[in-house]
Amino acid sequence: MPQLNMVQAINLALREAMARDDRVVILGEDVGKDGGVFRVTDGLYEQFGAERVIDTPLAESAIVGAAIGMAAYGLRPVAEIQFLGFIYAAFDQLLTHAVRLRTRSRGRFSCPLVIRTPYGAGIKAPELHEESSEALFCHQPGLTVVVPPGPYHAKGLLTAALRHPDPVLFLEPTRLYRMIREEVPEEEYTVPLGRARIVRPGNAVTVVAWGSMLQRTLDAVTGYDAEVIDPMTLSPFDSATLLASLAKTGRLVIVHEAPLTGGFGAEIAAIAAAEAMLMLRGPILRVAAPDLPVPLAKLVDHYLPQPEQIRAALDEVLRY
Known part of the structure; x- marks a missing residue:
């Protein structure tokens, strides 16, 4: 069983989900050719192509807004926001539309959207790169908020999030990306959402x-x-x-x-x-x-x- 860090474990979860389900698409700033700011999506562009790993403009509201439309019409988008502090520009899209789509449509539509983002302080980055504002999002009914503690649980929780019928905010502790290595199974598995x-x-x-x-x-x-x-x-x-x-x-x-x-x-x-x-x-x-x-x-x-x-x-x- 390989010893992986959290970056590698999340990459593996995404790779497995994309191979299993062609509805899974990734979009965000630099997620394609560059493999993401922390290289979490490294290699996925080469394997799955530009139609499923989409480099976007620097516009968080557009990233989340486009992902909501994709989700409503049958895709399972994974939107990457480079740092949690950048998501505030997309607050309206997430809170006004994504988390309300099921109730607004009386169940005719759902929004199986995963938003991945690094969060938390300790890497000594500039302003808005080290936010820990998870409480803002926990207040929103209809939004699942997940914080993985390490590589093994990151892969299992993300796999579960990618199968969830409603929006999930997946907060990845930046300091832990390469700090911890754990044995991570190569096959798919899930860690249940909502359980401590x-x-x-x-x-x-x-x-x-x-x-x-x-x-x-x-x-x-x-x-x-x-x-x-x-x-x-x-x-x-x-x-x-x-x-x-x-x-x-x-x-x-x-x-x-x-x-x-x-x-x-x-x-x-x-x-x-x-x-x-x-x-x-x-x-x-x-x-x-x-x-x-x-x-x-x-x-x-x-x-x-x-x-x-x-x-x-x-x-x-x-x-x-």
């Missing part, structure tokens, strides 16, 4: 983290009896796994790299407060970035949550 996984079992405190913060959290909880949950799909969120863990631990810490106020961690905290209040032995704590735009390169390491902040939150909640 327990990455590390424990009994004293539940810690929820996703994206590039997952690995940082795993490093930080060494020496603690902590159960670490990776949601993998933020929307719909797997509350059953969270509540089962809280029934055992009674304590909750949430870690994410998005700003604290209105981050998706607030929704997780609300679920715990509403459905597990009598299980809790201490306050729900969140470790997140400050309520500031992502700074330029020299300050990024001070902006992102650090292991010592995670450990401080664990120490505080374990005192109760």
Whole structure:
């Protein structure tokens, strides 16, 4: 079984889906001849041709708008947005049209669209290249929001997304693209959407983290009896796994790299407060970035949550 990084695993998922289903097409900036800004689509243009791997103008609203039309009329488009911060130009197309197409048409049309985009800070890129604004999209009914944690799950989750009947936003943590290598089966497989996984079992405190913060959290909880949950799909969120863990631990810490106020961690905290209040032995704590735009390169390491902040939150909640 080959050892692949996340770039290679996603490329393999796309290649397999395109070979299996000629309705799958890819469109985006530089996805064709150049193979994408991170080379995720490398080689697909040569294998499947310009009609199925389409280089587009620098126009995110046009990319998503065209993909919605393709999806409505029977194709299964995969639209690449080079960085999550660039998708704001397509916000209207995604929120006004893609996620509403099924309800607007009373089920006559669906929108089997996958939007892939790198997201998150830590690569020290310019402004709008390191956004972590996943909470904006989790608020939209009809949109599935996925964050793969590594190569194995990236391939399986993307394969599942490519078979989903409605829009999926597939957020690929930029820092993890080449950081982790895992055994990835060469044959097709799926990882179910909407299910969390327990990455590390424990009994004293539940810690929820996703994206590039997952690995940082795993490093930080060494020496603690902590159960670490990776949601993998933020929307719909797997509350059953969270509540089962809280029934055992009674304590909750949430870690994410998005700003604290209105981050998706607030929704997780609300679920715990509403459905597990009598299980809790201490306050729900969140470790997140400050309520500031992502700074330029020299300050990024001070902006992102650090292991010592995670450990401080664990120490505080374990005192109760």
